[in-house]
Amino acid sequence: MKLAKALVMRLLFGVLSLVFISLVTFMADELAPGDAATAIIGEKATPGAVAALRQEMGLDRPWPIRYVEFVGRAVQGDFGKSYYGTKEPVSTILSQNLPMTIRVATMAILLAALIGISLGTWAAVRQNRGADRFVLTLSTLGVTIPNFVLAPILVYIFAVQLDRLPTTWAVDRVAPDIYYLILPVVILSLRPMALLTRLTRSSMIETLNQEFIRLAVAKGVPKMRLVLRHALRNAILPVITAIGTSLGFLLTGSFIVETAFALPGIGREGIEAIQKGDTPLIQATVLVAGALFIGINLLVDLLIPILDPRVREAAV
DSSP states (O other), X not given: OHHHHHHHHHHHHHHHHHHHHHHHHHHHHHHSSSOHHXXXXXXXXXXXXXXXXXXXXXXXXXXXXXXXXXHHHHHTTOOOBOSSTXXXXXXXXXXXXXXXXXXXXXXXXXXXXHHHHHHHHHHHHTTTSHHHHHHHHHHHHHHHSOHHHHHHHHIIIIIIISOOSOSSOOSSOSSOHHHHHHHHHHHHXXXXXXXXXXXXXXXXHHHHTSHHHHHHHHTTOOHHHIIIIIIHHHHHHHHHHHXXXXXXXXXXXXHHHHHHTTOOSHHHHHHHHHHHTOHHHHHHHHHHHHHHHHHHHHHHHHHHHHHOHHHXXXXX
């Protein structure tokens, strides 16, 4: 079947993408000033001590050999140990922080999808009226204003002026977790919410102009049933694809928000690793983020044929 072949090809390209990402991250460390031995032993160490540690760590061997070994360990989930702090295994750090990133990104995309699809549908039904113009204005603002601008504004309003929400995540939390996640989730969701609103609106307008919709109107189908069951059901497919892509970007693009709100996620860990030059943690964060993004897009490719019989029929 063409569909199975297409999915296999997407999986193959996904694997090749991960290999490319791993090569880029490895070469970035290889070309950067200094190396792991210098980072571990310190810049004030004697050249002889640095050379001895480099030999012990195998850094004196050619980079292609070390790259193959790096990929082999990464496939097994072994990214080495962090250079700083307790120097615990990077896989342990990821297992402790990845759930928060997934949690926040999932909540953000669900909020974005719920409000974005609702507003987009409402705007399409009220096309060229006041409600439509209002929704378009809001969605334009949501697309153009970046997260690092929205974050301090919302924090100032709801955390500083109104004193209703906490500014950062706390270890000794005195309220349910959701209370600390409201601002990060809302800030993360605004841009995909705006994109989904505009996409839903355009897809719904196109669908509402189709012949089968006119036929349903002629048959006297109730308006609510016409919009939700007939129009939205056929217009939702490109929106689902956009939801999958947006979720991938949220998982990989939450670094700023996690850092701003001190959330224990891989985004904050990645930023701190870059600031300290913790190469194993940087490489692991990039690879895991890339794998999540590729996996989500592959899942969307699997869902589309299931949801749309026309895709299955065209691929058979």
